[in-house]
Amino acid sequence: MNAALPPSLALVGAGKMGGAMLEGWLSIGLPPHAVSVFDAHPSDAIQALCAARGLALNPQQIAPPAVLVLATKPQTLEAVAPLVEGIVSPDTVLVSILAGKTIADLLRRVPTVRAVVRAMPNLPASIGAGATGAFANEAVTEEGRARAHALLAANGIVEWLPSEDLIDAVTALSGSGPSYVFHLVECLAEAGAQAGLPPDLALRLARATVTGAGRLLEASDLGADVLRQNVTSPGGTTAAALEVLMGEGGMAPLMTEAVAAAKRRAEALSG
Known part of the structure; x- marks a missing residue:
């Protein structure tokens, strides 16, 4: 197991991108017992993966995870925010791959969280050949950044950005x-x-x-x-x-x- 991987992780949104990221994490040694998956309408493939690997799918209650990866559609942030707020603690690092949703947008809807990483992967992440641009706010510690990097790098290259303002350009270039x-x-x-x-x-x-x-x-x-x-x-x-x-x-x-x-x-x- 990669030493930088978090001891516990929640994935909210297990569609094509979230599911691809999940498979990448498992492939580099993230223990299945450390993962909880939340998806309102999980695909047959995600249900089968969770059953085969012993992943918790839509558990009623979990301890606050070290990292929560938010991988829903950006238009669903308002609806999914109460679920996220009920899972996290002030020590949780929130990694969001929601296009267009800024750190300020996320903090308004999930006020318990302080440390946020915005990331934009792309579809080749599904075969481990993705390109991801990422930005961490000042509340993300060195350990938190290392954990986020280990997760994102499971699916391809990661480029850390000096400013959040560049995320939209990354979305337009490599994301799309x-x-x-x-x-x-x-x-x-x-x-x-x-x-x-x-x-x-x-x-x-x-x-x-x-x-x-x-x-x-x-x-x-x-x-x-x-x-x-x-x-x-x-x-x-x-x-x-x-x-x-x-x-x-x-x-x-x-x-x-x-x-x-x-x-x-x-x-x-x-x-």
Whole structure:
């Protein structure tokens, strides 16, 4: 067991992200008896996991946990806050992955808590390849931060932020980013079909191209710009395509606009 893992933990919200995080914690040695899971409508998969591993699912009463991870939808904060308030103590570290909900929002609704970590993971956390941005308020001790880090790092990389103000930008970039990549696959496959390939073949090639490029980027010490240049021969086919993608109105301004829109939406979810 990782020595930094908390001695007790409550997970409130065991949907896709909460469930993926839970599986990551168990995989690195968090004892099942240390975990309590709360979910108003647990999926069959979560019920089966809790039964198989001996996790407490929706217990009537628990001792205040060292860490409580809040992983519900941000729109449900008002409804779930009384449950959280009834579980925690002033010594509990609250780790929230609710998009848009600030530390001030959380403290207003869960006044017993003092130490809060805001974090934004992303969907690849479900396969241990996530990217999480996190910020801890001043009440989080070194031990509390280490415990939060151990939990978040079970599902991928963790980047600690110097300011809470940056969380919404992280949400827009890496939090929502996997969807942008999935849409890239869709667009690439459609372009291949328009170029004459059978649609199913175009989709298989598009998936393999994007996942292969990602694996190459991860394995290489070279930057994305250098890798791009390495496969772009002057006057070649790739150069012709990049003239479009890197031209006026191409991918860069579209991505900037998309991330800005996601950031505005994250900001609108506060309160």
